[in-house]
Amino acid sequence: MSSPESPAPHDLGAPDPHLYAVSRRSSALLTALFVAIVLSAGISFIPLPYVVLQPGPITNTLGQLDGKPIIAIKGATAYPAKGALDFTTVRVIGGPGVRVNAFDLAVAALRDDQEVFKREEIYPEASTQEEIQQENAAEMVDSQEVASAIALRELGHVVPERVIVSQVPEGSPAKGVLEAGDEFVSIAGTPTTDAVAVQTAVRAQKAGSSVTIVVKRKGADKSLSVPTRDNKGSTIIGVLLGRDYTLPVDVTIAAGGVGGPSAGTMFTLAVYDVLTPGDLTAGKRIAGTGTMEPDESVGPIGGIRQKLHGARDGGADYFLAPADNCSEVVGHIPDGLTVVKIGSFDDALGAVKAIAAGKADTLPTCTVD
Template identity: 35%
Template sequence: MPRRTATMLASFLMLIALLCAGVLINVPYAEMSPGPTVNTLSKHAGDPVLNIKGGPKQYRTTGHLNMTTVRVTGAEYRMNLVEALSGWLQHDSAVVPHSTLYPDDKSAQEVDEQNAEEFSASQESAKVAALRELDIPVGSHVLVGSVVKGGPAEKRLHAGDVITAVDGKAVKKPESVADLVTKREPGRKVTFTVIPADKAAASKKAGKQPSEADGKRVTVATKKAEEDGRPIVGIQPALGHTFPFTIDIKLADIGGPSAGLMFGLGIVDKLTKTDLTGGQFVAGTGTIDDQGKVGEIGGIQMKTVAARAKGAKFFLTPAGNCPSAAKDKPDGLTLVKVGSMDEAMNALKKIREGETDALTRCKKG
C-alpha cells in the first residue's frame, strides 16, 4: 500500500476512533437553550394565562407582553463530549457545569420543588406589585413558609400556618419571629399563636384576612443552632398576602422566578384603561419583589433569542443582565434596561407613543 494512502487511512481511522470516543465519553455538563415564550395577555393551552375574577373592570388589551423561558437538559441526562463541543460552538445555547443547574447536594426532585416554589412566590409578588402600581390595597400577614425536616416544629407547625403572635407578642414582619424566638434559652419552649393553614387558605380564597378567631396556641421547644448556638425552632417565616379579588396565573411546566415582571405588567394591563403596549410586541424577563424591584435572571441570551424568533421587537431587560445581553443581541431586537415596575411602565409608555429614541437601552459592559 502506498505510504500516502496508508497515512490517509490511518488518519481516517483515528478520526473515527475519536468520534466514537466523543460519543461514548460523558462529561459533567448540561445545556441551556431558548425555551417557549408565552403572551401573558393571551391564552396558553386553551386557558387564559391571567384569569381575574371579582375585581375592577377589565379592559381589552392588544399586542404582546411575553414572558420568556430557558429550556434545559434533564437532571438524569448525561451529555457526551461531542454534544458539549457542539453546544459550545452555537451562539444560541450555553453549555454549563451540570452542578450549576443541579447542585450535588440536591436531588432532581428537590430542584423541581424549589423551582415550583420560586415560581409560586414570583406569582405572589407579581400580584402585589401590580396591585400596588394600581393603588389597590393588599393585606399582609406573617406565615410559616417552610418547616425544617427533623426540627422541633415538625408536625407542630405547618407551611401555610399564619403566625399572629409569639409568646403573646403580635408579629407583623417575618423577622420579628426570629427576634422573639432568640430571646429564649435553647431548650426552653416558645408559644406560637397561629391560624391553621386550611382556615387561612379558606379566608384568602374569600378575599378576607385570616381571622384571629380561628387562632390556636402551639408550644414548640427550642434547640441550639449548630452554626452559632442561637435558639431555633426549625421554621422559615415568610410574608403572605390577601388579595381583594381572585387573580389566577395558569402556566404549566414552568418553574423559577424569572417571569415575575411580565406577570405583573400583564395584570396591570388588564386592569387599566390604557393599552400598555399600544399593539407592539414586547417581551421580557426579570424577578420582581413586593415593592416592584426587578432582579436579574439566568440564561438571558437564550431568552432574547427566543423572544426575537417569536417576533418581539422590544425586550425588557433587568439592569443587572444588560451588559451580558448586549454582547450578543439578536438583530432587530431593542434591549430596554429596567430596574423596577415603574421603569418598565415608563418604557412601555415610550414604546406605545413612538418615543423609542428616548428608551434607556442596554449597553455592553
C-alpha cells in the same frame, strides 16, 4: 493450456511493492480513524457534571393557554388587551437525573445563545429532580401572588400581607418543626411583618444554634425552637418563604408547567393591563424578565442571554431587562431587539407606556461601565 483470448499469466503479474505499501498505510489510517470515531462517540455519551442553558419558548401573558386566558379576573372588570407582554424561559439540559455529554458541550461552545455551567452553580448539591420541581413550582406561585398584589396596590387597593412557610425541603434543619402553611409571627422576639424581616432575624442568629420562632398554625400561636445552620456564610433555617395576600380581587394566573420566580415582572404588568381600560402596549410585542419583589423592585435572574435570544426568536421587538443583569446583556443582544433597563415596577410600567407611544429611544439601556 489457454486459448489465445485468455490473458497470459504475466498479465496478472505480481503486486507492485509501492502500491502495496500505500494500500497497507491507507488501511491503517482508516482503522485509526474508525477507532477515533468510536472513542469520540463513546466519550460523547459519558455523562458530565455540567448543565447547558438554551433559549426556551416565550408566552404572551395577555393571551390564552389551552383555550383559557392566562390572566383571569373575578370581582372586577377585565378589559381586553392587544399586543403582547411575553414572559421568557430557559431550557436547561442536565441537572438532577439528567446529565449532559461532550457533544452537548461542544455544540454549546459554538453558540452565543447557549452557556455551560457547572452543575452546582445552577442546582444545590444532592438535590433531586422532584425537589427542584417543587421549589420551582412554589417560587412560581409566590411570584404570581406578589404580581397580583403589587398590580392591585398600584390601582389603589389595600392588600394585607402574611409571610408563611411555603415548603420545608428534605434535609432542612427546620424539617419536622416548621410546616408548610405556618405563618411567621416573630423570630427571637422580633415581629416578622414581611419576608425581609424574617430573613434579617434569621441571619442575626448564630449558625448551628436554635432560635425561638412563633408561628400561627391552624389559627393558634405556637412557639417553636428551630435549629439553624450555615449556608455560605449566612445563617438559615432552610425553608422556602411564601406570601399570603388577602386580595380584594380574585386574580388567577395560569402559566402552564413553567416554574421559578423570573416571570414576576411580566405578570405584574399583565395584571395591571387587564385591570385597566385601554391597550397598555398599543399592539407592540414586548418581552421581558425579572423577579418582582414585595418592595416593587425588579430582581436579577439567571439565563438572561438565553432569554434575549428566545424573545427575538419568538418575535418580540422589545425586551425589559433587570438593571442588575446588564453586565450579562451587553454584547449579547440579538439583531433587531431593543433592550430597556428596568429596576422597579414603575420603571417597567413607564417603559411599556413609552414603547407604546413610540418613544423607546428615550429609555435607558444596558451599557458597559
